[in-house]
Amino acid sequence: MKPLSHHIANLLSEALRAAQASAVLPAFEPPTIVIERPKREGQGDYASPVAMSLAKALSRKPREVAEAVVQHLPPAPFIAQAEIAGPGFINFTLSDDFLRQQVETIIALGDDWAKLDLFVGKRAQVEFVSANPSGPITVGHTRNAVLGDAIARVLEAAGYQVQREYYFNNAGNQMVMLGQSVQARYLQILGQSAELPENGYQGEYIIDLARDLVQEHGDSLREADWKVFKDYAEARMFAWIKRSLALIDIQHDAFFNENSLFENGEVWRTLEILRENGYIYSAAEWEGASEEEKAKAAGRAPAQWFRSTRFGDDKDRVLVKSDGVPTYTLPDIAYHRNKIERGFDLMVNVLGADHGQQYKVVANGIRALGLDPSKIKVILYQMVRIMRNGVEVRMSKRKGNFDTLDDLVEQTSADAVRYHLLGRSPGTTIDFDLDAVVKQSNENPVYYIQNAHVRCAGIAREAAARGLDDTEADLSLLGQAELKFLRKALELSEVIELAATEYEPHRLAYYAQELAALFHPLYDEVRALHSDVEPQVARARLRFYRAARLVFRRVLRLMGMSAPERM
RNA sequence: GCCCUCGUAGCUCAGUGGAUAGAGCGCUGGCCUCCGGAGCCAGGUGCGUAGGUUCGAUUCCUAUCGAGGGCACCA
CATH class of the missing domain: 1.10.730.10 (Isoleucyl-tRNA Synthetase; Domain 1)
Known part of the structure; x- marks a missing residue:
């Protein structure tokens, strides 16, 4: 089905054509017909200001135009009346019989009621959450999850076939840190002196993981490579993330491993295409760098730079560091290339506001590949602050600070989490007041x-x-x-x-x-x-x-x- | 300094260029013998500021003030 507003817009289009055909109205380009829900009672169920917007071009009074339109409206069983009101609105009132009939329609269709066919035959992908597998799902990720899943549900209701995807960031330095952090904790539990790596993960959960490893394997991993710890930690984090999301009824259809882009060579292939297209150069510092920056970079091995400035960026961006390791950006561009090549009609990215700038570089990368980023829609949402008694509860990596999805659900409920995180437009910062949400009252x-x-x-x-x-x-x-x-x-x-x-x-x-x-x-x-x-x-x-x-x-x-x- | 978001009621927030700008919370006072109290009814002086575009601006544009975020060979 289609929304009634579409049917009413069609009626108006026909009326305009008919009025022109009978020369009551002169010829003009058919306008976009706006249909709105009037705010006040007595103004009908739907209204259109189309006559007012046409009035000037036709040098006629709005109400005259409206009159001409109404006289040429084809009959429709769901419309009881169409009347001209105010400065020139055309107000439509639904017929009572039609409304009563909706009772049977709703009962007949059940969960498929109000399922639209606006995008039937189209495939959409919603990429959301995509949190690094280096820790639990936090409140910020939860807003992402709730938004992404709700968008997916709404797209389905509008007629899209939807795939929910999680980009699993399991390559790169962070995973090394994760593995080495668990390894250090493991050795510490065994009484060996071991230091957490610099910028390692200090969370309590890392110790839990290490403790579990001791329980399962004793000290047999004493000489093991950090990769063993990384693989274990990654698998555990992955399971944890999935379990947390399941608490609020969120499941992804696909998990895309960043790793796979390295394994199948797509990362390097992407770099080569960019190079062939003339967007890559090798240098110690970018071409527009200040003398100061250049002096700082002197003597450094060259990195691979992307001419992001060709697309209006402030500066060029490093895709491969001087040590030969790609930055996050290159696999991200490769990932989006992969997505686009999968042929979706729409790709939605749900990103925190702090990633907004980063996406611009990726979008430039997509353009540099000769691809069109216009089917990708980025939804940026602002941060979430947790409040208790009107005071912000500071985020902390330590346990028990209500900063994980698990804690949030435990403190409130899955339904409350979903409703409160969904109930504000993405552009506003949310103060999530635990007291108000916990309060189970009217x-x-x-x-x-x-x-x-x-x-x-x-x-x-x-x-x-x-x-x-x-x-x-x-x-x-x-x-x-x-x-x-x-x-x-x-x-x-x-x-x-x-x-x-x-x-x-x-x-x-x-x-x-x-x-x-x-x-x-x-x-x-x-x-x-x-x-x-x-x-x-x-x-x-x-x-x-x-x-x-x-x-x-x-x-x-x-x-x-x-x-x-x-x- | 540059880029992005956001300034609407006491508070938290809705509001596709249209007719008298709306909810929730909080506060006050009323209302239920039969499906029901996590309920119903009543109570309102607000679009940050200044210009511009338009028949019409809370909505679009510019400037300005204020809040948050981003400006790495991190992700």
């Missing part, structure tokens, strides 16, 4: 929304207990309050479309809150099982609540949250 939107589902489930339970049936309900017995809810439910398609095309899944969180805010007073007023309610009316209302429950379930699942039966 002030917490997580429970407010879930309770709507619980209440629907409660009605169904009670109806079943009383042996009541809701089939063949006469939906004409539903009142305006129910129709109001259905109008809002119908808006989900537009929310999905917007969230998918703008990569802004936080819109779902707001929508869910609004939907629940419409539901609760309704639940209060429109009783299904009250003794005053006529049996036929009760039947229709039971049918309605069955549909409402499915709508909440759908919305909660889109946010990766659970839809509980009871609380």
Whole structure:
């Protein structure tokens, strides 16, 4: 299905054509037709300012243009009326019958309701988390995970076939450090004096890993190479990361090892293509360096530089250091080349704001390869601060500081973590207030929304207990309050479309809150099982609540949250 | 210094160039015998500042002030 706004835009296009054909309006290029949801009641369900935007070019008054358009609107079963209002808006009101019919549509489609075909046949990839396997998933990574997974869900709902990928950064110096750190801890436990490498990992979890190794292998690894420790640590970290993500119901379809790009030579192949294209030079310092910088670099072996400045960068970038080891950037460019060659129609990268600059270099690299980076969308999100009693809880590598996903879930809940990290646009810094989130009260939107589902489930339970049936309900017995809810439910398609095309899944969180805010007073007023309610009316209302429950379930699942039966 | 984000209600934040800018939290006062209290109803003087584009700007552009992030032969 498509959002109703698309159907209405089509009606307007046809009306404009018809008005031109009958010479009521002069010829003009068909404009982009904007459809919006009016903010106030009495302004219909959908509105278009198209007449106002055309008025000037046509030298006609906006309301006259609107008049011409409305007169040529083709009939549509879902529209009850189209009227001109205010400065020249055309307001559309949905028909009550159409709205009532949505109850059966929702029940028939269930979890597939509001699944759009906007991108049917298209393949999208969402790369997210991609945290180094050198430590646990932190709160910052968790925002990345929640955002990426929600974008993936929303893209699926919009019609894409989606692959979730994790770029596993298991090559390079960091992994050496990881291996050597575990090795040092291992030897220390065995009573041998061993120093952590400079810039080694000091976390408590490194000691845990070493302790486990002692338990499993005793002192037999005393003479072992650091690589043995690295492989062990990597495998353990990988398992830990997956387990943490599973806590908030996140699974990736693919894990792409950075290592593989070295093993199959793609890293070096990428460098060669760049060189062939004239973007690589060998020098001790970049060509635009100041005298001071050049003096500092004097005597250093040459590195391989990428002419990033050709694409407007401030300076050229090192791809291969003077010791022959690539920087992070080269495999990253190779990885994106690999991605592009896999033929996705859309590639989404979810990155922390601190990586924004880095991606620009990668994008320049992609251009230098002669490839087009336009199918890659980068979603930058700001940092997360953990607050307790209004004071920031400082991140620390030591344990017990609420800085891991595991701790966060333990302190709050998977649903609360997802809702609160999803509920803000990526561009804002989040202060994650543990006290507010832990608080399981009516002030917490997580429970407010879930309770709507619980209440629907409660009605169904009670109806079943009383042996009541809701089939063949006469939906004409539903009142305006129910129709109001259905109008809002119908808006989900537009929310999905917007969230998918703008990569802004936080819109779902707001929508869910609004939907629940419409539901609760309704639940209060429109009783299904009250003794005053006529049996036929009760039947229709039971049918309605069955549909409402499915709508909440759908919305909660889109946010990766659970839809509980009871609380 | 340069680049990127962000300044909207007491606080935390929504708001695709359109009609009277919205939620949540906090605060105050009311409301439930039957599916339900993690509920319902009522209470509001706010778009950082200055220009510009436009029929119309919280939204786009420029400047300015303020906050955060980034400016490695780290990832």
